[in-house]
Amino acid sequence: MTDFGFSISKSATIDMDAVDMELYERVCRQVPSARICMSCGSCSASCVAAPYSGMSVRKVILALQRGKDVRTMLSNCMLCGKCSMACPRGVNTRNLILTVCRNL
Amino acid sequence: MKQNVVIIGGGIAGMEAANQLQLLGYNPIIVEQESALGGHVAQWHKLFPDMSVARDVVGRMSKSIASTNVFLDTRVVSVKSSRSHYTLSLSNGVDVTTRVVLIATGFGLFDARKKEEYGYGVYDRVITNGDLEQWMNGCADSRIPESPRSLGFVHCVGSRDLKAGNNQCSKVCCMTAVKQAIEMKELFPDSELYCFYMDLRLFGKKYEDFYINAQRDFGVHFVRGRVSEVGEDIDGRLCVKAEDTLLGKPLKIHLDLLVLMAGMVCHPQTSKVAEMLRLDVGNDGFFKSRDNLANIQESNQDGVFYAGACTGAKTIPETLAEARAVALRIHSYFNNL
Numbered sequence: 001m002t003d004f005g006f007s008i009s010k011s012a013t014i015d016m017d018a019v020d021m022e023l024y025e026r027v028c029r030q031v032p033s034a035r036i037c038m039s040c041g042s043c044s045a046s047c048v049a050a051p052y053s054g055m056s057v058r059k060v061i062l063a064l065q066r067g068k069d070v071r072t073m074l075s076n077c078m079l080c081g082k083c084s085m086a087c088p089r090g091v092n093t094r095n096l097i098l099t100v101c102r103n104l
Numbered sequence: 105m106k107q108n109v110v111i112i113g114g115g116i117a118g119m120e121a122a123n124q125l126q127l128l129g130y131n132p133i134i135v136e137q138e139s140a141l142g143g144h145v146a147q148w149h150k151l152f153p154d155m156s157v158a159r160d161v162v163g164r165m166s167k168s169i170a171s172t173n174v175f176l177d178t179r180v181v182s183v184k185s186s187r188s189h190y191t192l193s194l195s196n197g198v199d200v201t202t203r204v205v206l207i208a209t210g211f212g213l214f215d216a217r218k219k220e221e222y223g224y225g226v227y228d229r230v231i232t233n234g235d236l237e238q239w240m241n242g243c244a245d246s247r248i249p250e251s252p253r254s255l256g257f258v259h260c261v262g263s264r265d266l267k268a269g270n271n272q273c274s275k276v277c278c279m280t281a282v283k284q285a286i287e288m289k290e291l292f293p294d295s296e297l298y299c300f301y302m303d304l305r306l307f308g309k310k311y312e313d314f315y316i317n318a319q320r321d322f323g324v325h326f327v328r329g330r331v332s333e334v335g336e337d338i339d340g341r342l343c344v345k346a347e348d349t350l351l352g353k354p355l356k357i358h359l360d361l362l363v364l365m366a367g368m369v370c371h372p373q374t375s376k377v378a379e380m381l382r383l384d385v386g387n388d389g390f391f392k393s394r395d396n397l398a399n400i401q402e403s404n405q406d407g408v409f410y411a412g413a414c415t416g417a418k419t420i421p422e423t424l425a426e427a428r429a430v431a432l433r434i435h436s437y438f439n440n441l
Contacts, residue, residue: 014348016298016357036319038304039328039350062350065325089316 019067023103027064030099033091037061043083043093049076057083057093060100074101106131107438108202110192112180112377115143116420117412117427118208119165122172124431130438133173133200135180135192137373141166143210149240151420152283153310159241161420179373183380188441190381190407203441204407204434207391208427209377211368211413214262214270222258222364227336229359232261232366233280240287252295252360255288256344257281258331259301263367272388274367274417278305281365282314282324289322297324298357300331300346308419327355334362368417381408390416401430409434 028034037058044056053076063070074097083093107130111118114136122132140146142162151158175196184191191201216224216232224230231239231247239245259281263274278301285297299318304326306312318324329346336342341358348355370389378385384392384404391414394402401410411430412423 012353014351014353014355016355032320035323036316038315038319058350062348066348066351066355 014066016066019065021065021067023100024064026103027096027099030103031092031096033089034061034096036089037091038089040088042086042088043091046082046086048080048082049078052076057087057091057096060097064100070100071104074104107204108133108200109204109206109434110135110190110200110202111206111208113143113208113210113412113414114138114141114174114176115208115210115412116145116162116165117210117414117423118143118206119162119169120424120427121206121208121411121431123165123168124428125434126169126172128431128435130434131173132169133175133202134169135175135178135194137177137179139177141174141176144213144234145420147234147238147241149237150283150287152279152314153308155283180377180380185381188407204409204437205381206409206411206430206434207377207381207383207403207414208411209371209373209391209414211390211417212371214268214274214366214369216261216364216366218268219261219265219364221333222261222331222362223334223336223342224364227334227342227362228340229336229342230334230362230364232364233277233284234366236284236288236363247361249360252288252292254296254298254357254359255285255292255361255363256298256300256331256342256357256359257285257363257365259299259304259365260330261364261366262369263365264302265367270367270369270388272367272417273305274365275305275307276417276419277365277367278303279308279311279314281363282306282311282318284363285324286314286318286322289324295360297322298359299324299326300344301326301328302330308421329355368413371414374414381405383408388416390414401426401433407437409437 044050049055055073055076060070081094109130109132111134114134125132146162148158179195180192181195182193193199262268306315329349331346333345345356386392393400393415409430411427
């Protein structure tokens, strides 16, 4: 095919019909408190890795709900557990991270 | 002889005030434009936070005022005021003279057709919170599919909307959406439910518990972002677009049913009643209280008082508390005459 030197950008739209929730549901069955995240951001604000790496438990949960890849974010977690202390809803964040890693 | 108190509106505010006034020794007279008492609450199915049956609540209240004079299917046509009395001419030909008029006209449900982009009245599978409650009460609704796989709830329809002329938050719709999402999940356990919200304003007792239950026990998905537009596919399914503002990305989803959380706006008769009694109306269209802190039930006219959602969006407990308080306020008004 002739190369015209340009291409079509991929749509950034999240197509919820096509999102695979399997991993999210599997993780929620093992860590039920994952469901009650209210995206307050306490976890990310307290995270020692967040300022340097973009790690955020809030974003990990949202990414799972939207079928996005979480590997890069998780690879930056040092499992210190500060986020567990900060979470007002008592989400078992450290266990959540380990569980996601195990299920990947 | 017992003093008359004319109550305009026979919803829960009017009924509760009538009951209390009767107990205090007055002769309340309810003027209700509909053919039954109970107002909006009578149209509802179950009420948060205890999931009380609305018909039972209204039934108990009507029972408590069984001996009260109630004019149904009646409106106030005109008002003549003298120095100390108001004479109200009613549409049934009766004239009532009273020293005190209690306005309990309540609110109107926002006409969702005004938000054209949501397709209410255009697409087959778009309904309002009010429609859903009536369906739950047993009224057939052909717009609701037999076994929907995916349902959406749009918060803030006609609330917090400058362009629709309603800046105010309607207070109860966040909680209503959470309640209705849980109820629909119970009816259709295999369905997925999505709530599209800007903020979740779950301020009342037990409201946050409902939110947690909806997330944890019913798997309701909460998407932060206002629905921008709704389209319809050739097979009748809805294509809903919003931004996932937590992710900063546009999002689209196909749904079998979309429920619009129509907000509380001023009652359509507000300006007419205000004109007859020369009452001030605020820029939100609701009756204007003398102030919004300590004198919510006071109007700018001597002997005219307010109770309930005629001065702004209120919950049922707030409305009932106001109705009880206004009865005492009226009592002290009479005592100081």
